[in-house]
Amino acid sequence: MPRPFLFPTRITPPVLPIIQGIVQVLFDGIAFGMLLFVMSVGLSITLGMMHFANLAHGVFAMLGGYVTVVLMHKAGVPFLETLPAAFVIVAIVSVPLERFVYRRMYSAKELDQVLLTVGIIYMAIAAAAYVWGPEPMAFALPDYLTRYRDIGSFSFSTYGALLLAIGTVITLVIFYGLERTRFGAMIRAAVDDRRVALGVGINVNRVFTITFAVGSGLAGLGGALGINALGLDPSFPIEYLVFFLIVVSIGGGGTVKGALAAALLLGLCDTAGKYYVPQTGAFIIYVVMLLVMLWRPNGLFGRP
Amino acid sequence: MTTEAQTTKAIADFRAQVRWQWYEPLFWLGAIAWYFLFPTYLPLGTQILCAALFALSLDLILGYGGIVSLGHTTFFGIGAYTAGLLAKHGWGEPITCLLAGGALAAIAGWICSFVIVRVQGVALLLVTLGINLVLYEAANKAYTITGGADGLQGIEFWKLFGVFDYDIYGRVSFVYTLAVVFVLFLVARRIVHSPFGLALKGMRENWKRMPALGAALRRHGALIFVLSAAIAGLSGALLAESVQFVALDSLGVQRSVDVLTMLIVGGTGVLYGSFVGATVYMVVRDQLADLNPAYWYFWIGLILVVIVLFTRNGLVGALSDATDWLKRRRGGGTAS
Amino acid sequence: MTAIALATHGLNKSFGALKVTQDVRFKLPVGARHALIGPNGAGKTTFINLLTGMLPPDAGTIELDGTEITALPPHERVKRGLARTYQINTLFPDLTPLEAVTLVACERHGVSRQWFPSLASRRVLIEEAYALLAQLGIGDQARRPTRHLAYGHQRVLEIALALATHPHVLLLDEPAAGVPAQESGILYEVISGLPKEIAVLFIEHDMDLVFRFASYITVLASGRVLREGPPAEIAEDPEVRAVYLGTAVHG
Numbered sequence: 076m077p078r079p080f081l082f083p084t085r086i087t088p089p090v091l092p093i094i095q096g097i098v099q100v101l102f103d104g105i106a107f108g109m110l111l112f113v114m115s116v117g118l119s120i121t122l123g124m125m126h127f128a129n130l131a132h133g134v135f136a137m138l139g140g141y142v143t144v145v146l147m148h149k150a151g152v153p154f155l156e157t158l159p160a161a162f163v164i165v166a167i168v169s170v171p172l173e174r175f176v177y178r179r180m181y182s183a184k185e186l187d188q189v190l191l192t193v194g195i196i197y198m199a200i201a202a203a204a205y206v207w208g209p210e211p212m213a214f215a216l217p218d219y220l221t222r223y224r225d226i227g228s229f230s231f232s233t234y235g236a237l238l239l240a241i242g243t244v245i246t247l248v249i250f251y252g253l254e255r256t257r258f259g260a261m262i263r264a265a266v267d268d269r270r271v272a273l274g275v276g277i278n279v280n281r282v283f284t285i286t287f288a289v290g291s292g293l294a295g296l297g298g299a300l301g302i303n304a305l306g307l308d309p310s311f312p313i314e315y316l317v318f319f320l321i322v323v324s325i326g327g328g329g330t331v332k333g334a335l336a337a338a339l340l341l342g343l344c345d346t347a348g349k350y351y352v353p354q355t356g357a358f359i360i361y362v363v364m365l366l367v368m369l370w371r372p373n374g375l376f377g378r379p
Numbered sequence: 380m381t382t383e384a385q386t387t388k389a390i391a392d393f394r395a396q397v398r399w400q401w402y403e404p405l406f407w408l409g410a411i412a413w414y415f416l417f418p419t420y421l422p423l424g425t426q427i428l429c430a431a432l433f434a435l436s437l438d439l440i441l442g443y444g445g446i447v448s449l450g451h452t453t454f455f456g457i458g459a460y461t462a463g464l465l466a467k468h469g470w471g472e473p474i475t476c477l478l479a480g481g482a483l484a485a486i487a488g489w490i491c492s493f494v495i496v497r498v499q500g501v502a503l504l505l506v507t508l509g510i511n512l513v514l515y516e517a518a519n520k521a522y523t524i525t526g527g528a529d530g531l532q533g534i535e536f537w538k539l540f541g542v543f544d545y546d547i548y549g550r551v552s553f554v555y556t557l558a559v560v561f562v563l564f565l566v567a568r569r570i571v572h573s574p575f576g577l578a579l580k581g582m583r584e585n586w587k588r589m590p591a592l593g594a595a596l597r598r599h600g601a602l603i604f605v606l607s608a609a610i611a612g613l614s615g616a617l618l619a620e621s622v623q624f625v626a627l628d629s630l631g632v633q634r635s636v637d638v639l640t641m642l643i644v645g646g647t648g649v650l651y652g653s654f655v656g657a658t659v660y661m662v663v664r665d666q667l668a669d670l671n672p673a674y675w676y677f678w679i680g681l682i683l684v685v686i687v688l689f690t691r692n693g694l695v696g697a698l699s700d701a702t703d704w705l706k707r708r709r710g711g712g713t714a715s
Numbered sequence: 716m717t718a719i720a721l722a723t724h725g726l727n728k729s730f731g732a733l734k735v736t737q738d739v740r741f742k743l744p745v746g747a748r749h750a751l752i753g754p755n756g757a758g759k760t761t762f763i764n765l766l767t768g769m770l771p772p773d774a775g776t777i778e779l780d781g782t783e784i785t786a787l788p789p790h791e792r793v794k795r796g797l798a799r800t801y802q803i804n805t806l807f808p809d810l811t812p813l814e815a816v817t818l819v820a821c822e823r824h825g826v827s828r829q830w831f832p833s834l835a836s837r838r839v840l841i842e843e844a845y846a847l848l849a850q851l852g853i854g855d856q857a858r859r860p861t862r863h864l865a866y867g868h869q870r871v872l873e874i875a876l877a878l879a880t881h882p883h884v885l886l887l888d889e890p891a892a893g894v895p896a897q898e899s900g901i902l903y904e905v906i907s908g909l910p911k912e913i914a915v916l917f918i919e920h921d922m923d924l925v926f927r928f929a930s931y932i933t934v935l936a937s938g939r940v941l942r943e944g945p946p947a948e949i950a951e952d953p954e955v956r957a958v959y960l961g962t963a964v965h966g
Contacts, residue, residue: 128501179688185500186447190643191687193636197680205674317512324505358516365509369494372502385854386845389813392858393835573830574821574837577810581818584807591767591805593793593822593880602828 098229100347106235108342109242110304114297114315115322116249116334117290123266123329124283125181130192132294132319133312134199139165139295140307141203144212154217158299165295166288173287178280196312203309211308220303234303241300245293249331262286266329317357321364327374336375397572406651410557414550421549422621427661428556429618434642434653435567436610441639442647443571444603445583446495449504449635450511451611453491454484456630458612460518463531463625471537477559477616484612485605492601499586508632515630531625545623552621559617563610567650570606579603583648640679643686646695655694717744719781720914721766721797721884726775728758728765728938735761736772737938743884747914748907750929752922754958758938759918760802763886767799768792779884794823798882800873802889802918808862812853812872815861816844819879844879851875851905867898871905878909885909887917891924903928926950934958 118132139161146152146160176195180188216234223230253259261282264272272279298311305315321341326333341360348359367375413424433455440446458480465476491510498506518525526532538544543551570576578599581589589596619625628634637660645656660679667675690697721743728736735758743749751759764770766777768789776785784792807815820840821827848857853871856864861872870890877885890906891899899921907928909915919925925932926946933943936958942949949955 122501128504176684176688183687185504186441187687189447189449189504190639190683193640194680194683194687197676197683199680201674201677201680205677317508320505320508324501328501354520356516356520358513358520361509361512361516365506365513368498368502368506368509372498372506385849385857386842389845389858390835390838390841392811392813393833393841397833397835569833570830572833572835574818574826574834575828575830577814577818577821577834578827580810581807581815584809585805588801588805588807588876590789591769591793591799591801592819592876593790594827595790599828 096350100343100350102231102235103350104343104346105339106238106242106342107304107346108339109246110238110297110301111318111322111342112335112338113242113245113300114294115319115338116331117287117293118319119323119326119328119330119334120262120266120290121283121287122323123327124262124269124286126328127177127181128185128188128192129177130189130316130320131195131199131312132291133315134196135165135169135291135294136298136301136315137199137203137307137309137311138168139298140212140302140311141207142295143299143302144214144307147214154220158296161299162292162296165298166292169288169291170284173284177287196316199312200309207309209309211306212302214302214307216303238300238304241296245296246335253331258282258285317361321360323374325364325367325374327371327376330374330376333374333376403651406654407561414553414557418548418550421553423661423665425549425553425556425621426618427658428553428560429614429621430638430641430661431654431657432560432563432614432617433611433638434645434657435564435650436607436614437638437642438647438650438653439567439570439579439607439610440603441642442649442652443576443579443583444600445579445586446600446604447503448495448507449639450507450509450632451607451638452630452632452634453507453511453514454488454608454611455615455618455634455638456514456518457487458484458615459619459625459629460525460531460615461612462616462619463534464524466534466536466619466623467531471535473536473539473555473620476536476620477613480616480619481609481613484615485609487612488605488608489601491608492604495604496597496600508635511630511632511635515627515632518630519627525625525627528627530627531619534619534623534625536620536623545621549621556617556621559613563613564650567610570603571650575599575602580648640683642693644682644693646693648692649695649699652693652695659694717746719743720745720747720779721916722778723766724776724778726762726765726777727773728761728770729773735938736765739775739935739938739940741933741940743914743916745883745914746911747916748928748930749914749916750925750932751916751918751935752920752925752932753935753941756937757935759935760888761938762935763799763888763918766886767797793880793882796881796883797886798877798880798884799886800877800888800890802892804866804869804873806861806869806872806876809860811858811860812848812864812875813841813844813857815872816847816875816879817841819876820844823880847875847879848872851878867894867902870894870902874902874905883912884914885916887915889918889920891919891921896921899924 114136115132118129121127121129142161142164143154143157146157147154152160176191180191220234220237222233224233224236253263261272261277264275264277265279265282269279298307305311318341322334322337325340326335326337344363345360348355352359414421417424436454437448437451440448461480461483462476465471465479470476494506495503519527521527522529536545539551539555545551571579578594581594582596582599586596615629618629641656641660642653643656644659645654646652664675686693691700719742723739723741726736726739726741727734739762751762753759761770765772768787772785776783778784779792779795779797784795784797810818817834817837817840818827820843821837824840826837845854845857848854851871851874853868853875856868861869864872874887874890887906891902894902903924906915906917929946931943932946932949934941934949934955941958942952942955
């Protein structure tokens with residue numbers, strides 16, 4: 076189950092406790108939501124495009140985390156500079172997996188997709204435990220990310236601010252890419268209707284491989300960014316599977332807007348729950364998810 | 380061939396499905412033989428039987444009805460906790476505790492069925508998983524009742540029929556469990572060879588067509604879901620009675636995935652798949668107990684991937700393909 | 716005037732901004748052999764989906780034998796005698812045709828949720844299922860898994876499943892779709908051999924088949940009824956010709 080989530084926001088006295096709480100929950104919740112968005116947006120798009128239920132998406136996030144830790148510990152690379160590496164390496168690793176394993180399963184039954192990807196999760200967990208040991212990875216953020224920045228009478232953690240900044244940039248890039256570029260148009264066409272996209276001469280397989288690689292890379296980036304908040308050990312893909320699934324299912328497969336809204340909603344609910352009613356644990360987000368699924372089985376932004 | 384002869388043949392086909400095959404008595408004799416051959420492994424045998432029954436309950440909805448659940452342990456856990464809580468609070472009569480576990484699980488299944496029959500695909504996975512997670516968190520937090528993460532401890536069941544005490548070798552437990560599992564197997568066998576069983580296969584093969592043929596899909600789905608939940612609850616109660624303990628992980632997502640794995644390894648939509656899968660899974664895990672669980676899951680993962688990519692339907696499917704192939708070879712290619 | 720088996724009044728359906736069914740008023744008399752034609756995207760399959768309840772209409776009503784069925788779920792409409800087939804085979808790959816038709820017979824007799832006695836003892840239902848398959852000429856295919864059947868036989872099974880519900884209104888969505896031209900005639904012989912009490916509405920692109928088997932034709936274009944009338948009239952209609960010649964018609 077998720078560990079407590081901490082970007083302590085320090086607040087200097089004259090502010091009322093209620094406002095203090097709201098500001099902290101908003102800041103932490105949105106920062107966490109952005110992190111979730113970066114990690115799961117790839118899953119949402121691939122699900123929308125290929126109707127492939129890739130439960131093993133968290134494996135990519137975990138791999139990104141390990142890339143960052145190894146680079147920092149073994150090669151002394153600074154944290155921020157490991158992030159692009161986490162993105163690129165995970166993206167590259169994902170290509171053969173998509174090309175040789177997943178592609179055979181796109182027209183398979185959901186159950187087979189679930190079983191295949193659960194199998195991959197199990198293998199990845201064991202492999203990670205074998206290579207890096209079963210214990211959580213020791214990890215320390217660089218000093219400048221553990222500090223606080225004062226704004227008025229509030230003071231925010233720079234780590235939270237980094238998540239917000241990177242999340243915002245990636246969101247803007249994705250929206251621009253999807254709406255304004257030729258490749259984005261191809262992706263949208265493929266999500267809308269694969270057969271039609273094929274009919275108008277789009278190489279859907281190639282579009283999908285690239286999309287899959289970028290989505291996996293983003294998961295890796297998110298995994299690397301999130302080590303401080305989520306921790307990193309071999310059980311990561313299972314531990315956070317529910318979070319990915321919630322984002323995708325509440326948002327509705329295939330919509331970036333939906334994934335963003337769902338990630339922010341989940342981040343805020345989870346943070347607010349932990350802040351105001353810590354004794355309920357993960358109960359709140361599960362109930363919220365169930366209610367949304369009952370109300371809109373295809374997600375808030377999904378097409379029926 | 381005349382119409383009359385064809386019809387007779389057709390009816391014979393249906394008969395043949397119901398008739399006991401040669402391997403079926405062998406299978407159950409083997410289960411009895413376990414009692415005499417492996418007296419030190421009776422507790423393992425009991426656990427295999429409970430797991431197989433649980434897998435069988437999943438097979439009814441998944442292998443026959445085509446309803447995929449990622450949270451079937453919801454009902455296993457409800458059955459286990461019901462029996463355990465009754466015993467803990469002063470009523471330890473095994474048969475009634477067992478029935479209560481099944482009944483409560485059936486009621487829970489009935490409530491869930493209203494939702495289950497309204498969703499398909501990924502949403503169905505999420506809803507079944509979500510219900511399971513909510514219940515797990517509830518049991519985890521309500522530790523005054525359930526013992527939380529420590530599990531439900533200090534429960535004791537009375538003598539079976541007021542005569543047979545649960546012995547430390549697990550003899551009584553094994554025989555009792557085997558008897559209950561056999562009876563429930565007969566029930567499941569009856570279901571799948573009935574008109575309802577045929578309707579379930581129709582749902583699995585093509586749920587979209589069913590309403591266009593006059594089938595009330597939701598009512599079919601609700602009925603099999605309740606039956607399946609009841610059997611899952613009974614298997615949970617059986618396990619609670621044999622180990623005199625209810626662990627929190629009897630509601631854990633891991634167990635839902637484990638039982639799915641057993642069923643897939645064995646084969647879906649063939650009743651014995653549950654038994655084959657549960658036996659292989661539990662025996663291998665027992666033998667590899669010293670191994671770090673993380674490594675054991677590597678092999679499970681690999682098996683899942685191989686089964687999905689390369690076999691038609693688990694071990695039972697592979698076995699029947701192999702026998703078909705042998706038959707064809709022997710028959711010189713004339714058999715169909 | 717003959718009795719009306721199936722009728723719609725002001726039926727409307729849109730997907731977003733796309734109006735796929737616009738104010739369709741339609742009558743199918745008892746025992747009719749009625750063709751529904753129109754270019755691709757005219758809304759023919761949508762119309763069948765609306766009639767059978769697979770899609771809810773935005774506005775308008777549907778009547779079966781003078782009773783309104785607009786709000787009934789699909790399986791209730793089947794029970795009242797409205798059945799359909801699909802353009803793309805929608806069968807049960809691992810069941811034999813006999814099992815599939817028996818399944819339908821169980822549904823019709825209301826025994827599909829019973830688990831006692833066993834299937835094998837439902838002799839009457841099995842005989843009835845076999846008789847239907849034999850009557851349609853696929854009796855010798857009855858005991859093989861559907862997925863092993865030849866495509867043409869699967870198309871016949873598609874119709875057999877619908878007939879097993881004992882409909883008096885049968886909607887056929889391109890029954891001969893994908894069947895080679897020389898065999899599609901055979902399929903239509905099966906259809907024209909159906910009992911006269913059954914009203915049949917079929918979607919068909921092959922005009923030869925339409926003019927051979929239909930006694931009445933409705934032309935749909937852009938979700939509207941463009942024309943309706945006996946074949947001779949439709950064949951002469953300049954507007955229908957324009958619609959067909961102006962767009963790509965697939966054979």
